[in-house]
Amino acid sequence: MPGLASAGDDTTALAVRALKAARGQFVSGEELGRALGLSRNAIWKQMETLRQLGYQVQSIRGLGHRLVDVPDVPLPWEVMDGLATRRIGRPVWYMDTTTSTQDVARHWGQVGAAEGALVVATEQTSGRGRMRRPYFTPRGGLWFSLVLRPARPPLDILALSLAASLAVQEGIRAASGLTAVLKWPNDVLLGERKVAGVMVEFDGDQDRLHQAVLGVGINVNLDADAFPAELRDRATSLKLELGRPLPLVPTLRCVLEALDRHYERFLEGGSEAVCLAWRLAPNMLGREVRVISPPDTWEGTAVELDRDCALLVRLASGDLRRVAAGDIELLPGVERLAPRA
Amino acid sequence: MPGLASAGDDTTALAVRALKAARGQFVSGEELGRALGLSRNAIWKQMETLRQLGYQVQSIRGLGHRLVDVPDVPLPWEVMDGLATRRIGRPVWYMDTTTSTQDVARHWGQVGAAEGALVVATEQTSGRGRMRRPYFTPRGGLWFSLVLRPARPPLDILALSLAASLAVQEGIRAASGLTAVLKWPNDVLLGERKVAGVMVEFDGDQDRLHQAVLGVGINVNLDADAFPAELRDRATSLKLELGRPLPLVPTLRCVLEALDRHYERFLEGGSEAVCLAWRLAPNMLGREVRVISPPDTWEGTAVELDRDCALLVRLASGDLRRVAAGDIELLPGVERLAPRA
Numbered sequence: 114m115p116g117l118a119s120a121g122d123d124t125t126a127l128a129v130r131a132l133k134a135a136r137g138q139f140v141s142g143e144e145l146g147r148a149l150g151l152s153r154n155a156i157w158k159q160m161e162t163l164r165q166l167g168y169q170v171q172s173i174r175g176l177g178h179r180l181v182d183v184p185d186v187p188l189p190w191e192v193m194d195g196l197a198t199r200r201i202g203r204p205v206w207y208m209d210t211t212t213s214t215q216d217v218a219r220h221w222g223q224v225g226a227a228e229g230a231l232v233v234a235t236e237q238t239s240g241r242g243r244m245r246r247p248y249f250t251p252r253g254g255l256w257f258s259l260v261l262r263p264a265r266p267p268l269d270i271l272a273l274s275l276a277a278s279l280a281v282q283e284g285i286r287a288a289s290g291l292t293a294v295l296k297w298p299n300d301v302l303l304g305e306r307k308v309a310g311v312m313v314e315f316d317g318d319q320d321r322l323h324q325a326v327l328g329v330g331i332n333v334n335l336d337a338d339a340f341p342a343e344l345r346d347r348a349t350s351l352k353l354e355l356g357r358p359l360p361l362v363p364t365l366r367c368v369l370e371a372l373d374r375h376y377e378r379f380l381e382g383g384s385e386a387v388c389l390a391w392r393l394a395p396n397m398l399g400r401e402v403r404v405i406s407p408p409d410t411w412e413g414t415a416v417e418l419d420r421d422c423a424l425l426v427r428l429a430s431g432d433l434r435r436v437a438a439g440d441i442e443l444l445p446g447v448e449r450l451a452p453r454a
Numbered sequence: 455m456p457g458l459a460s461a462g463d464d465t466t467a468l469a470v471r472a473l474k475a476a477r478g479q480f481v482s483g484e485e486l487g488r489a490l491g492l493s494r495n496a497i498w499k500q501m502e503t504l505r506q507l508g509y510q511v512q513s514i515r516g517l518g519h520r521l522v523d524v525p526d527v528p529l530p531w532e533v534m535d536g537l538a539t540r541r542i543g544r545p546v547w548y549m550d551t552t553t554s555t556q557d558v559a560r561h562w563g564q565v566g567a568a569e570g571a572l573v574v575a576t577e578q579t580s581g582r583g584r585m586r587r588p589y590f591t592p593r594g595g596l597w598f599s600l601v602l603r604p605a606r607p608p609l610d611i612l613a614l615s616l617a618a619s620l621a622v623q624e625g626i627r628a629a630s631g632l633t634a635v636l637k638w639p640n641d642v643l644l645g646e647r648k649v650a651g652v653m654v655e656f657d658g659d660q661d662r663l664h665q666a667v668l669g670v671g672i673n674v675n676l677d678a679d680a681f682p683a684e685l686r687d688r689a690t691s692l693k694l695e696l697g698r699p700l701p702l703v704p705t706l707r708c709v710l711e712a713l714d715r716h717y718e719r720f721l722e723g724g725s726e727a728v729c730l731a732w733r734l735a736p737n738m739l740g741r742e743v744r745v746i747s748p749p750d751t752w753e754g755t756a757v758e759l760d761r762d763c764a765l766l767v768r769l770a771s772g773d774l775r776r777v778a779a780g781d782i783e784l785l786p787g788v789e790r791l792a793p794r795a
Contacts, residue, residue: 243659243660243661266612266778266779267608267611267612267656267779268609268611268612268762268764268778268779269778270608270609270658270660271607271608271609271660273660274660298660298661299660312659312660313659313660314657314658314659315608315657315658315659316655316656316657316658317655317656317657318584318653318654318655318656319584319611319612319614319615319639319640319653319654319779320584320639320779320780321779383778421609421762423609437607437609437610437724438607438608438609438660438661438662439661
């Protein structure tokens with residue numbers, strides 16, 4: 114696993130780095146050979162490997178090799194190229210297809226992955242969301258999980274998932290300019306439709322969380338007809354809202370950098386710090402909501418987040434009810450919260 | 455594992471039941487053979503097995519077999535004999551010695567143990583307490599773990615451990631008449647010294663706890679010189695406080711029955727219900743405390759439990775500080791909270 118996951122000493126990563134350093138100019142096979150510790154013949158094979166990964170490499174005998182284009186695929190060395198984070202996304206493990214990045218990350222964490230280790234896939238065949246519900250994760254989106262070891266009390270677990278949704282909101286804004294709205298607990302909306310979601314699975318004891326695996330799904334370049342019929346009215350993608358596709362890797366880096374900042378704040382300040390930040394971000398407070406917490410369903414106005422990041426809902430009677438877990442539906446409001454791009 | 459753990463169809467359990475039903479009278483080998491589906495020869499072997507387990511059985515040719523005395527060992531059929539619980543302690547898995555009942559219970563839970571399944575050991579070689587600290591668990595005590603699957607939000611985790619300490623306090627009172635005092639979060643004290651402790655390990659997601667393994671340790675019949683020197687001033691046992699030993703199995707049943715009630719209340723009412731019960735039980739509220747939550751240590755008066763079961767401590771400045779996790783030391787107070795028995 115570490116071999117697959119770490120980018121540092123990987124020949125492919127070194128080859129990409131050497132070609133990138135030439136900024137579009139040819140690099141001789143001899144020079145590449147020295148940089149990579151390979152024969153010129155092995156270098157030709159390595160260039161073939163790069164082409165199979167989606168790199169456009171021009172190779173001309175006598176001139177050498179030139180990088181023409183880079184694939185928009187979250188390969189470890191591409192994600193980490195210029196990634197401005199302290200913990201998050203170090204190292205990266207990329208897979209084209211997997212059952213669920215949550216399962217891979219959890220297992221990787223149990224066998225010792227560093228805090229911040231990232232598992233990212235182009236496609237999940239058994240993606241799951243909150244409460245183990247199936248989660249639709251085809252090609253075109255960003256589906257990833259992070260191994261975290263937050264030395265915080267378990268009362269902070271809800272705050273961790275809210276901190277992650279704040280980071281996704283910020284990352285989306287940095288990557289696309291779109292202002293998404295946070296819907297408690299874990300959805301990120303554009304024009305009332307879900308564009309991204311967050312989940313956290315964890316273990317711990319009554320004093321401390323031990324391992325938390327944070328799962329994030331962002332509908333980046335999904336087309337309308339890519340969604341199953343039952344999701345079309347409730348889901349959207351960055352591409353649909355923006356009218357053009359977004360590159361996946363830079364978008365992922367924006368989200369990872371925001372996650373790094375918000376995770377740091379969470380570690381320092383816990384629930385109260387996250388709660389303050391969430392209240393200031395575009396969110397669904399003030400909206401009429403239906404709270405579905407079986408066997409009960411009831412309605413009210415979402416008025417506030419308490420310091421444990423539970424939602425306070427005011428009933429028609431004027432009483433406040435606290436929601437620590439459950440599903441929220443936004444009822445048709447007087448206006449949209451966020452302008453559609 | 456199920457074979458080891460379930461008592462129902464176990465020949466030994468059936469033999470004990472048949473002998474107990476005779477209330478000290480002889481039961482003929484023929485009759486026992488019919489009840490157990492065994493030959494008379496196999497019955498003699500079965501009686502030998504019972505003797506090895508610590509049962510005193512008188513066997514006389516021509517008369518049959520008579521139960522003279524029962525060992526005070528938490529064998530599954532002894533624990534379950536007359537156990538008035540709905541979920542807790544069904545089934546029971548007993549081991550003389552194990553590394554840690556927590557580890558056994560967690561694994562058993564992962565492979566499908568019923569909710570309420572109990573793992574109990576006479577001795578643990580690697581007992582651990584909160585924050586993975588070593589926990590002293592020699593012969594003479596009750597060391598056990600329960601597999602639970604509380605369908606509650608993770609914000610309730612602290613409440614689950616407090617509910618368990620309430621149950622231990624009640625069980626101790628039922629078994630011994632002693633009134634113990636609850637020290638937040640998880641200690642049960644007699645005369646300022648720790649007599650029992652509780653820990654909870656769990657996994658889940660932001661919406662629900664999936665599995666929780668509740669560990670309980672009670673110093674029942676430990677002698678003063680059984681404690682390591684560094685614990686002698688801070689730990690005690692029921693035997694030391696009472697001046698006589700207590701039978702382990704009935705004590706365990708008292709605690710399991712209290713756990714059953716408190717767990718039920720927890721499932722129905724969550725943190726708020728547990729908080730109300732804890733406030734009414736003999737506890738350390740009102741005491742001067744030192745709060746050790748690295749890197750900080752500070753002092754104040756423990757004044758209240760909030761609805762998430764976090765401790766509220768009033769500083770000299772008059773400000774309230776909330777403690778969601780940490781260690782508490784009771785400072786020498788004006789008087790003992792509980793009369794020494």
